[in-house]
């Protein structure tokens with residue numbers, strides 16, 4: 001029998017991290033944990049460590065690290081900081097890294113996994129949005145395998161498998177439309193963070209739930225797909241599908257369209273990223289099409305979702321625009337969560353920051369961080385005057 005695959009889970013205390021642990025514990029003969037990496041949630045990490053028994057726990061927040069001292073099982077080591085997270089990603093014993101931190105904060109530890117030639121399950125889409133060129137080049141250089149965990153990209157991956165890439169005409173991502181698909185646009189100004197986080201189909205972390213409500217999430221996913229599948233802007237599109245059963249489609253030159261369907265539960269793409277074939281049980285409910293609502297599709301209304309207009313400029317432009325798009329969104333999304341700006345100000349802030357950003361090719365990680373910092377500062381300056 002093969003040895004179980006050893007994992008480092010970045011963002012173990014989050015929604016994707018915990019779903020990964022759920023899958024791991026269903027298959028103890030196949031998966032085991034080397035390290036669990038969290039940020040601030042010490043209480044949850046103590047519970048997870050007791051359940052999973054990893055060799056190492058890393059907290060990237062100093063107070064959370066201090067709070068965990070003496071709270072872990074005796075044989076579990078504890079470390080602090082992003083350097084320790086990077087080391088946990090690149091460790092020789094690790095076979096796979098699940099990249100599930102949120103935001104571009106996840107880039108260094110995920111890139112460390114890529115540079116160590118690991119299999120990387122990529123949920124943390126902001127890595128590819130901010131540094132797609134550097135990231136994919138590193139994967140090639142170091143022989144790392146990047147397997148998408150975003151449900152749409154996992155669907156595309158499956159619909160592409162075994163097919164000729166040159167025959168692909170379109171990659172179509174589906175979007176649920178979020179909680180405000182049918183809400184009167186005039187009332188969107190008054191949306192509260194709690195309303196924006198209440199996604200109709202998916203249970204996710206706060207940031208991505210708000211990104212889904214603004215459709216920034218789909219915009220980020222289109223940029224992610226560009227790098228993952230080496231696709232041209234004109235091959236990428238998105239469509240609203242409120243039931244979130246069809247996750248994506250790939251259209252071929254002969255007019256044939258391959259779709260992947262599953263109940264909306266992240267354990268399906270997670271288990272696929274951990275082991276594609278033979279398929280493993282994931283714990284998600286079976287899809288009974290005769291008992292689900294009819295599957296509907298509709299075009300995305302650009303007026304309601306201006307993020308989808310902005311992303312066209314990002315896809316047509318250079319890397320600096322994608323970095324600014326993501327960084328400004330991270331700042332604005334957090335400011336909305338903190339009650340500092342309204343819901344409609346999120347995308348407006350991103351648009352204003354992009355208007356002030358030069359459209360430039362980015363060659364190095366230093367340049368990535370420099371554009372990222374500049375965009376964050378611009379967004380913060382704008383929010384103060386919002």
Ligand SMILES: NC(=O)c1ccc[n+]([C@@H]2O[C@H](COP(=O)([O-])OP(=O)(O)OC[C@H]3O[C@@H](n4cnc5c(N)ncnc54)[C@H](OP(=O)(O)O)[C@@H]3O)[C@@H](O)[C@H]2O)c1
Pocket residue numbers: 010011012013014015016017037038039040041042060099100101102103105106123124125126149150151202203204205206207208266
């Ligand atoms: N949830 C989904 O269904 C879903 C689907 C597709 C893609 N994704 C993507 O997966 C990623 C994670 O999403 P999620 O919903 O799981 O988010 P989440 O529930 O908010 O969890 C985020 C994780 O990242 C950690 N974290 C937060 N800030 C950090 C920082 N500055 N440095 C290091 N770690 C930090 C958190 O640690 P603490 O909690 O300990 O502070 C937590 O473990 C995102 O990029 C998202 O777009 C998620």
